[in-house]
Amino acid sequence: MQNMEYEVRAATEQDLPAILDLFELSLGSDGGAPVETFWRWKHIDNPFGRSPVLLAFDKDKLIGLRAFMRWRWELNSKNIPAFRAVDTATHPDYRGKGIFSKLTKALIQELKQTEPSCFIYNTPNTQSKPGYLKMGWKVLGKPNVVGSIALAFSRKALERFEKYRGSLQKVDFDNLPFKPASSQGLVHTHHTLAYFRWRYQLIPEIPYGSYVYEGKERAIMLFFHLKMRGRFYELRICDEIWSDGVAESATALKAYHSLARKLGTPVISFIPNYKMNFVQTVAYRVFSLKKYAPEITIREVNDAELITRVEDANNWSFNLGDLELF
Numbered sequence: 001m002q003n004m005e006y007e008v009r010a011a012t013e014q015d016l017p018a019i020l021d022l023f024e025l026s027l028g029s030d031g032g033a034p035v036e037t038f039w040r041w042k043h044i045d046n047p048f049g050r051s052p053v054l055l056a057f058d059k060d061k062l063i064g065l066r067a068f069m070r071w072r073w074e075l076n077s078k079n080i081p082a083f084r085a086v087d088t089a090t091h092p093d094y095r096g097k098g099i100f101s102k103l104t105k106a107l108i109q110e111l112k113q114t115e116p117s118c119f120i121y122n123t124p125n126t127q128s129k130p131g132y133l134k135m136g137w138k139v140l141g142k143p144n145v146v147g148s149i150a151l152a153f154s155r156k157a158l159e160r161f162e163k164y165r166g167s168l169q170k171v172d173f174d175n176l177p178f179k180p181a182s183s184q185g186l187v188h189t190h191h192t193l194a195y196f197r198w199r200y201q202l203i204p205e206i207p208y209g210s211y212v213y214e215g216k217e218r219a220i221m222l223f224f225h226l227k228m229r230g231r232f233y234e235l236r237i238c239d240e241i242w243s244d245g246v247a248e249s250a251t252a253l254k255a256y257h258s259l260a261r262k263l264g265t266p267v268i269s270f271i272p273n274y275k276m277n278f279v280q281t282v283a284y285r286v287f288s289l290k291k292y293a294p295e296i297t298i299r300e301v302n303d304a305e306l307i308t309r310v311e312d313a314n315n316w317s318f319n320l321g322d323l324e325l326f
Helices: 013-027 036-044 099-114 129-134 157-169 193-201 249-263 278-283 304-310
Strands: 007-010 053-058 061-075 078-090 118-122 138-141 146-149 209-214 219-229 232-242 267-270 286-288 296-301
Touching (some): 007 099, 013 053, 013 061, 013 078, 036 061, 078 099, 099 296, 118 304, 146 249, 157 193, 157 209, 157 219, 157 232, 193 219, 193 232, 209 249, 232 249, 249 278, 278 286, 296 304
Parallel strands (some): 232 267
Antiparallel strands (some): 007 053, 118 296, 146 267, 146 286
16 A cells, blocks of 8 residues: 555535535545535534534545534433444545545544543445454444335336425424424434434435324324335335324324325335334234444544443434434
């Protein structure tokens, strides 16, 4: 590996045009390069705070970037600051020179100076996972993603989805009579209505919908989107909030299948944060998707004991919306 000298500094908003140009060079316009509105939504307007972003320069040329998106988890009503290792880009002419690992390590050192206690997490692929493990990440495990077969199919599912996409844009989160379900004793995202507005209503580029189901004892609002699976669409339940803050399986499963019938989506995916009994798993044709779920890795910063409290995936309450790549 060729050693080289380059300047590393924190990004500012004035660097945004150069950042977007670097992504175009690194990923291509068809390879997932972010547009300005998406970058601002993700890294600047995030309700958990701005992302720390480091840039590498060869003189005046931007040659590398590393960003950790700020997040906030919660355990027994106590906030746990966190960062998700997300965006990275390297100029094509400078690949293989260790820029990615150097920027990652430098960003960790920066957090050690600015954060009293936090952790970094991500969902690496098989190619990047070994590198993260060498830099101190540990494997947390996989969330308990499950699927359910719905007796519904329509070639107009995406067309029908537009109704629910429009419904989400009309939601008044300042006066919404719903709230997140309690997750006492489990690590979970610090859910607020401001978070749900940012995560699903304000996100550019990625379309989400909302749906309200009125049960006998409580109502539930679902946040979801559709995932193309060959000749059909999968209904992905990303998050849910409840009229009384109590999550339970009967209403949730009825709501999922009610929505699937309206859309015409034969497969539903979700992470159940409630117990399902045997009769329900059979009646709703529930099956495990855990082997296809993303593997989560974590790394502590300034608090070795923190990892011992959160290192078991069974101690977490995830939603699909927490872990999607966005």
